[in-house]
Each structure stands twice: as C-alpha cells, then as structure tokens.
Amino acid sequence: MRRFVMDEPILYLKSRAKNPSVTNTWAIIRISLLVFLLKLHSAFSEETNTAVEKESKLSHVENSNASIEEPTWTFCGTKRLSFIDVVLDANFSTSGSMAVGEECLLRPKCDETTGCNAPLHCFDFSKLENGSLEFSESRVVVVSPHRLESIVEDSAVQNVCAIVLFYAPWCTFSVQFARKFNALGRSFRGLPILALNLAESEPYKYILAYLPLVAFYYRGKTLFKFSLESSFEDLRDIVSNITGFEALPVNLSDPENEGPIRTERETSDQVFLAISVWMQQSSLKAFRACIPPLTFSTHKGSAGRVGVIGGSLEYTGAPYFAAISSLKAGGDLAHVFCPEAAAPVIKAYSPELIVHPLLSADATETTRAILPWLPRMHSLVIGPGLGRDPAIMASVKALIAEVRKMSKSMVIDADGLHLVTLDPSIVEGYRDAILTPNEAEFQRLYTKVFGAKATGNSGEQTKLLAAKLGNLVIVRKGQVDLITDGQNIIECNERGSPRRCGGQGDLLSGTIGLFSHWTNTAQTQVPGQLLAAYGSCYLVKKCAELAFAKHWSIHASQ
Ligand SMILES: NC(=O)C1=CN([C@@H]2O[C@H](COP(=O)(O)OP(=O)(O)OC[C@H]3O[C@@H](n4cnc5c(N)ncnc54)[C@H](O)[C@@H]3O)[C@@H](O)[C@H]2O)[C@@H](O)CC1
Numbered sequence: 410m411r412r413f414v415m416d417e418p419i420l421y422l423k424s425r426a427k428n429p430s431v432t433n434t435w436a437i438i439r440i441s442l443l444v445f446l447l448k449l450h451s452a453f454s455e456e457t458n459t460a461v462e463k464e465s466k467l468s469h470v471e472n473s474n475a476s477i478e479e480p481t482w483t484f485c486g487t488k489r490l491s492f493i494d495v496v497l498d499a500n501f502s503t504s505g506s507m508a509v510g511e512e513c514l515l516r517p518k519c520d521e522t523t524g525c526n527a528p529l530h531c532f533d534f535s536k537l538e539n540g541s542l543e544f545s546e547s548r549v550v551v552v553s554p555h556r557l558e559s560i561v562e563d564s565a566v567q568n569v570c571a572i573v574l575f576y577a578p579w580c581t582f583s584v585q586f587a588r589k590f591n592a593l594g595r596s597f598r599g600l601p602i603l604a605l606n607l608a609e610s611e612p613y614k615y616i617l618a619y620l621p622l623v624a625f626y627y628r629g630k631t632l633f634k635f636s637l638e639s640s641f642e643d644l645r646d647i648v649s650n651i652t653g654f655e656a657l658p659v660n661l662s663d664p665e666n667e668g669p670i671r672t673e674r675e676t677s678d679q680v681f682l683a684i685s686v687w688m689q690q691s692s693l694k695a696f697r698a699c700i701p702p703l704t705f706s707t708h709k710g711s712a713g714r715v716g717v718i719g720g721s722l723e724y725t726g727a728p729y730f731a732a733i734s735s736l737k738a739g740g741d742l743a744h745v746f747c748p749e750a751a752a753p754v755i756k757a758y759s760p761e762l763i764v765h766p767l768l769s770a771d772a773t774e775t776t777r778a779i780l781p782w783l784p785r786m787h788s789l790v791i792g793p794g795l796g797r798d799p800a801i802m803a804s805v806k807a808l809i810a811e812v813r814k815m816s817k818s819m820v821i822d823a824d825g826l827h828l829v830t831l832d833p834s835i836v837e838g839y840r841d842a843i844l845t846p847n848e849a850e851f852q853r854l855y856t857k858v859f860g861a862k863a864t865g866n867s868g869e870q871t872k873l874l875a876a877k878l879g880n881l882v883i884v885r886k887g888q889v890d891l892i893t894d895g896q897n898i899i900e901c902n903e904r905g906s907p908r909r910c911g912g913q914g915d916l917l918s919g920t921i922g923l924f925s926h927w928t929n930t931a932q933t934q935v936p937g938q939l940l941a942a943y944g945s946c947y948l949v950k951k952c953a954e955l956a957f958a959k960h961w962s963i964h965a966s967q
C-alpha cells in the first residue's frame with residue numbers, strides 16, 4: 410500500500426517553482442502545448458471544449474502572473490488566531506510551530522514597497538471571463554485525491570492559494586466543524602476552498618496529525634494548518650487577511666451551511682482506522698519521551714544492559730544481531746550467553762559483545778553458571794539461534810524460571826518460542842514477557858493453546874492469545890506488526906522493506922529488550938512493554954525501509 414505524507418507531492422514540485430526562469434520556460438512550453446491541444450480537441454465534443462476552455466483560462470493565470478516573486482514571511486500585528494502548525498521552509502524568514510491560542514498574524518514580510526499589510530497575490534478565479542470554473546463560485550468544492558494533487562501541482566507554478574479541509578464523515582469532530590467550513594466556502598468567491606473526504610481516499614495515504622485538519626497551500630507549499638479551535642469569524646479573517654479577498658456576508662446558522670460537507674455523522678468501520686492512526690502517533694510520542702537523555706552524569710550500563718540467551722553451532726548470526734542491535738540502538742552493554750561451540754565465532758564478529766560460553770546441555774550446571782549474571786541484566790532476550798536440542802531447551806527452561814523469579818523483562822523469540830509452544834505454562838501469566846512470533850510461529854503457538862487453527866480477524870486472534878496466556882505481550886510480526894497485551898492493541902504499519910532476508914526478527918527482539926528497560930524506567934501511562942514493542946517495530950521497519958531505499962537489496966547487518 411502506498412503511503413505518503415501530505416506534503417510529499419508538494420516537495421516534489423518545489424524544484425520547479427523555485428527557479429523563476431525554469432518556471433517561465435516551463436510555463437511557455439505548457440502554454441504552447443495547451444494551445445496546440447486546444448486546437449486539436451476543439452474539433453471533438455462540447456464537453457471537451459469546456460475542459461479546454463478551463464485549461465486556456467489556467468494558462469492565462471500562469472501567463473499573467475509569471476513575474477510574481479516568492480514572498481518572504483514574518484509574523485506581525487496581533488490578533489488571536491489559532492494555528493496548529495506553521496510549515497515554512499528555508500526560503501522563508503520564519504519557521505517553527507505555534508501553540509494554539511498564541512497571538513500572531515502571518516503576513517508576507519514587511520518591506521518598503523508592500524508595507525506590512527500586503528496580502529498574498531492569490532489569483533481570483535471569479536474574474537475570469539465567462540467564468541464557469543468550479544472555483545469562481547462561492548462554495549466548498551469536494552475534490553478527489555487525484556484532483557487535489559493536480560490543484561496543488563497547478564498552484565506550484567501559478568500564484569494560486571488553496572485552502573483544503575481533510576475530513577471524514579464518520580469523525581465527530583469533522584462533522585462538528587463542517588458547518589464552519591461550509592460557511593467559509595460561501596464567504597469567498599474566486600478562491601479554491603476545497604475538501605477531501607478521507608473515507609473515499611486510500612487509507613493511510615495522508616498522514617494527518619489531526620482530523621479534521623485545514624491546510625493552506627500557496628504556490629505548491631503548505632504554509633500553515635489551522636487549528637479547529639478557531640471561531641468561524643477568526644477563520645474567515647485569517648483567509649481574508651492573507652489572501653486579500655473580501656469576505657461575503659454569511660450567517661453561520663444559515664441552513665445552506667448544511668452542505669456540501671455533511672453535518673450529520675455517518676457510522677463506519679473506518680473509525681478503527683482513525684483510532685489505529687491515533688494510537689500509533691501517540692505511542693511514538695510516548696516512546697520518544699522514554700529515550701534516556703545523553704548526559705555526563707550517567708554511568709556505564711545505566712542506558713541498558715541486555716543479555717541474549719541463544720546461539721548454537723549452526724546459528725551464530727542470530728544472537729549476534731540481537732545483541733549488537735541493542736547496543737546500536739543506545740544500550741551500554743550487551744552480553745551473550747551461548748554454547749561453547751558458538752562463543753568464539755560470536756566473539757569474533759564484534760569486540761563490543763561480552764560473550765559467555767556457559768550454556769550447556771546440563772540444566773543444573775547452566776543455571777549455576779549463568780545465575781550470578783542475571784541480576785546485572787536489565788532484560789533478557791531468549792531464543793535467537795538456540796536450535797532445538799531438547800537438552801539445551803531444558804537448560805533454557807530452567808533459566809526462564811529464574812528470570813521470572815527476578816521479575817525481569819524477557820523477550821522470547823525464535824527457538825525460545827518453540828519452547829513456549831511445547832509448554833506454554835512457562836510464560837503463562839508473566840506480564841513482563843514479550844513474545845515476538847513470525848506468522849508461522851504464531852500459528853503453531855495459537856494451535857497449541859486453543860487446540861484449533863486461528864480463524865477470523867488477525868487482530869482479534871492475537872488479542873485472544875495474549876489474553877489466554879495471562880495478558881503478556883505478543884508482537885505478531887508481518888507486513889503490519891500487531892502488538893497487544895490482550896486488552897490494548899497497537900498496529901505498526903510502517904512500510905518496512907520488501908526484502909525478507911533472515912535476521913530482521915533478531916534486530917527486533919534485541920531492540921525490544923533494550924527499550925523495555927527504558928520504558929519500564931520511565932513509568933509510562935501506556936503499559937511499558939507495549940510501548941517498547943511499538944518503538945522497536947517502528948525502528949526496525951523504518952531502518953529496513955531506509956536501508957532498502959539506499960541499497961536496494963538488504964541483509965540484516967545493513
Ligand atoms: N544468521 C543466523 O544465524 C540466523 C538464524 N536464525 C535462527 O534460525 C532458527 C530457525 O528460525 P526460523 O525462523 O527459520 O524458524 P522455523 O524453523 O520455525 O521456520 C519458520 C518457517 O516459517 C516460514 N515463515 C516465516 N514467516 C512466514 C510467514 N509470514 N508466512 C509463512 N511462512 C513463514 C519460514 O520460511 C520458515 O520456513 C532460529 O534459531 C533463528 O533464530 C534466524 O534468526 C535467521 C538468521
């Protein structure tokens with residue numbers, strides 16, 4: 410599924426708008442092409458003629474305003490306005506975001522010729538001759554995503570302002586805001602006042618911090634986003650002040666303001682989508698707040714000591730990936746407890762890792778040797794590369810029992826999950842456990858616990874299993890990672906990488922091990938294990954996406 414942030418098409422178009430000579434040349438080429446197309450098309454139908462007429466008018470817009478300079482910006486004057494965000498890039502004199510309710514007024518920068526009160530040069534569509542264009546009327550125009558992109562594209566090469574409401578008919582706040590926005594549309598003639606219904610758009614196509622959200626575009630840039638706490642009068646004044654368009658008298662309570670955006674709420678399954686988007690955004694924010702600051706007062710180990718219990722003669726990469734990722738993500742010390750045969754190999758991969766060749770087929774001896782180390786670990790990652798030797802499994806089972814007694818965070822992955830599938834009671838009811846199954850591992854565990862294959866909604870299946878195991882945390886990995894403690898569920902639907910090379914799960918378990926220490930220390934409102942898991946899923950998917958974009962074919966070390 411393609412996803413992009415709202416500003417992405419704008420960024421793409423910026424390069425064309427920045428250089429006036431390129432813009433002019435581009436405009437001339439477009440006009441010549443349009444004139445040619447005009448002649449060609451006018452032979453066909455009446456409908457085609459109308460379209461061509463519109464294009465011809467737009468080319469007139471381009472032509473007449475080709476010389477207009479990019480304005481610079483400043484805040485001046487005082488008026489109580491509410492902006493969510495002021496999105497001005499390096500070309501502009503002011504940047505930053507402003508809290509709701511701050512006293513400010515955004516203006517093109519004061520200079521000798523324009524003074525402080527000069528508005529933007531926004532094209533007035535109502536002044537077009539024979540103006541039958543959609544924007545020449547005074548009303549909100551509901552557009553498709555495709556149409557919105559083309560308008561933003563047009564506005565990048567012309568001096569067109571566009572005000573866009575992103576809304577959903579099932580969203581209570583959108584519906585409450587609809588009347589104000591409908592009235593805003595009726596207050597201005599000649600200015601594109603648009604609305605995009607997210608319910609009819611590709612899910613996740615626009616990542617919006619708020620719903621509803623009003624964005625103001627000018628020449629292909631998002632200049633700012635309005636807060637919905639603004640009154641209708643404030644919204645109208647902002648638009649009027651910035652564009653220089655005079656507002657028509659409109660009464661907010663007029664019945665005509667019932668449309669075109671509906672003021673009655675529709676019910677829909679998409680509400681879940683909104684909650685999911687909100688959960689992801691708030692989880693990321695909450696997780697970020699748990700990241701320990703870098704200061705000179707900390708000591709070695711305080712940012713995290715993670716122990717990985719894993720590795721075998723066959724698999725030395727998996728425990729290495731888990732341990733090294735906990736260090737690379739910000740941990741201070743990473744220990745690996747592995748069989749003797751694997752230790753020199755793992756050690757040779759990296760001098761950073763502290764490798765203990767203490768895991769053996771003798772459960773009593775293993776426990777005796779590793780037990781003194783356990784209290785020093787903040788968290789344990791159990792399973793990467795262990796293999797399935799029954800005697801080793803028995804040793805690990807004994808260690809899990811010791812970790813439980815110490816109430817330490819424990820991430821169970823790979824062959825550790827095989828052990829849990831053989832005997833789920835070893836983790837049952839232990840809320841500090843985080844299981845990280847891939848799809849195959851999830852199905853095996855689910856079948857073992859419920860005696861039947863999982864069917865139906867995958868979120869519900871995952872919640873059911875986590876609840877049945879006593880509300881521990883399950884991270885079901887896949888195209889969308891599902892993270893649940895049996896009550897709450899968070900999805901991580903970052904794009905990740907289409908390369909499914911081995912070892913990516915080990916990166917995930919290693920970082921969850923570290924992050925669970927951070928979130929437990931920070932004492933969060935959202936359960937710490939859930940946050941740690943979300944932070945890690947987000948990080949691993951983001952890294953995979955970036956590495957894939959850079960190398961095109963990735964493997965875990967990248
Ligand atoms: N470099 C290394 O040392 C590595 C070692 N690894 C270790 O290798 C051992 C075996 O791990 P496996 O993951 O192969 O476990 P399994 O032996 O249980 O195999 C899982 C099977 O499920 C399949 N599968 C995975 N995701 C699936 C999905 N979404 N839908 C359908 N089928 C799916 C896989 O192709 C595989 O055949 C573990 O100890 C693991 O830690 C892996 O972590 C990879 C890297």
Ligand SMILES: Nc1ncnc2c1ncn2[C@@H]1O[C@H](COP(=O)(O)OP(=O)(O)OP(=O)(O)O)[C@@H](O)[C@H]1O
Binds near residue numbers: 847848911913917950
């Ligand atoms: N189809 C997919 N598209 C994008 N990302 C995916 C997809 N499937 C899994 N991932 C991501 O890859 C990472 C590892 O998941 P995977 O299912 O490969 O685990 P694993 O089999 O346990 O890995 P490992 O090879 O380390 O044992 C997770 O971050 C997961 O989100």
